[in-house]
Amino acid sequence: MSKVLVSFTTRPKTGSEGGVGWLFVEAAVKRSLRTKEPLAVVIDDRDYFDVSCHLADLSGGSNFVHVYPVMLPKWAKAAYGNSRTRESYLAWVPRARRQIADVATKHGADVIHQVTFATAVLPAAIPATTPATKIWGPLSVPWAPAPRRGKKAGRLHKLAFRAARGLALANTASVDSIIAQNERTGDFLSSGKKLIVEPNVFVDPFNVSGIQAEETLLVVVGLLTNGKRPWLAIEALTHPLLHDHRLAFVGDGPLRSDLERLATKYGVFDRVSFLGRLTRDETMTVVASARVLVHPSVREGSAWAVGEASSVGVPSVVFENVGASTTVRLSNNHGSICSESGNPGAALAEGILKTISRPKPPPSLRWSTDRLPGLLDDWWSQR
Numbered sequence: 001m002s003k004v005l006v007s008f009t010t011r012p013k014t015g016s017e018g019g020v021g022w023l024f025v026e027a028a029v030k031r032s033l034r035t036k037e038p039l040a041v042v043i044d045d046r047d048y049f050d051v052s053c054h055l056a057d058l059s060g061g062s063n064f065v066h067v068y069p070v071m072l073p074k075w076a077k078a079a080y081g082n083s084r085t086r087e088s089y090l091a092w093v094p095r096a097r098r099q100i101a102d103v104a105t106k107h108g109a110d111v112i113h114q115v116t117f118a119t120a121v122l123p124a125a126i127p128a129t130t131p132a133t134k135i136w137g138p139l140s141v142p143w144a145p146a147p148r149r150g151k152k153a154g155r156l157h158k159l160a161f162r163a164a165r166g167l168a169l170a171n172t173a174s175v176d177s178i179i180a181q182n183e184r185t186g187d188f189l190s191s192g193k194k195l196i197v198e199p200n201v202f203v204d205p206f207n208v209s210g211i212q213a214e215e216t217l218l219v220v221v222g223l224l225t226n227g228k229r230p231w232l233a234i235e236a237l238t239h240p241l242l243h244d245h246r247l248a249f250v251g252d253g254p255l256r257s258d259l260e261r262l263a264t265k266y267g268v269f270d271r272v273s274f275l276g277r278l279t280r281d282e283t284m285t286v287v288a289s290a291r292v293l294v295h296p297s298v299r300e301g302s303a304w305a306v307g308e309a310s311s312v313g314v315p316s317v318v319f320e321n322v323g324a325s326t327t328v329r330l331s332n333n334h335g336s337i338c339s340e341s342g343n344p345g346a347a348l349a350e351g352i353l354k355t356i357s358r359p360k361p362p363p364s365l366r367w368s369t370d371r372l373p374g375l376l377d378d379w380w381s382q383r
Contacts, residue, residue, distance in 0.1 A: 137179030224253030235345025
């Protein structure tokens with residue numbers, strides 16, 4: 001029997017969701033070549049040239065792999081160009097469903113698996129009427145609106161997120177199996193379905209030889225936005241037992257000037273560095289030289305940064321009931337999960353102190369990209 005893999009955004013050798021889409025396509029092709037099982041790949045037409053070029057090198061012209069690009073409607077392509085927006089995805093889905101149904105019938109598919117987009121708030125592209133086993137994920141469901149420092153989410157924001165969770169239940173109703181990026185998403189969506197929890201984190205190895213770790217360096221990696229709550233890391237730095245520690249921010253965003261003022265207000269500006277946007281190698285060098293990755297985000301599917309930190313032997317401190325907490329648990333490398341109750345800045349500081357009191361862990365292979373073909377074997381055999 002053949003398999004159908006669906007990926008809306010598929011960008012070889014890049015980061016973010018498009019990079020994840022490509023990793024799944026690459027793994028599925030390798031699996032097809034190994035098992036001699038036909039594979040159909042359904043993608044956005046805008047990615048077709050790059051994907052087909054990379055697949056030609058990977059598959060060697062194998063007859064087992066077929067790629068089916070789905071074009072956006074002309075109005076959507078004119079409106080969104082090459083951007084992979086949620087709106088462009090919604091315009092792509094109806095055409096994709098028709099193409100997937102035809103492909104599944106043509107190839108006699110027994111499994112259809114969609115990997116991107118990875119949010120259950122948007123509808124799946126998998127046609128509900130297909131007799132094939134329908135798998136979606138890894139995906140996530142948002143749990144909290146992005147806060148602003150010192151302010152709670154308003155009533156409209158809370159209602160919007162309740163509505164989003166309702167959409168997620170409706171969108172996954174016709175799916176047979178769900179691969180959830182975190183435990184909370186799994187608990188919410190699992191009723192009557194097969195469920196696997198596997199964060200959407202796939203990390204290539206990084207050579208840490210020659211990098212000197214600093215026992216007093218803390219690092220935050222990510223956009224400086226409300227959803228990431230970077231101000232909590234500065235608040236944590238004011239804890240008396242962290243008086244000799246430094247904090248480095250890797251990444252930029254609209255909150256940078258506010259954070260600089262906050263660091264000055266708290267008297268820790270001389271211990272805070274804003275490094276801006278860095279390349280992956282530069283980022284990984286900074287992370288590998290740190291003692292702890294501080295990740296105070298409130299909205300997270302799985303936290304790629306946590307997985308990358310574990311791959312260079314750096315534990316992370318995160319908050320409970322966020323996707324990052326699942327990644328910390330599965331990393332199993334002495335990280336800490338903080339409670340949201342009370343003072344979150346103080347809780348983050350306690351988590352940091354707890355983490356640095358434990359032995360520094362070795363680099364982890366838990367999130368290696370090499371595990372992907374085996375994951376597909378497991379997922380596609382559990383119909």
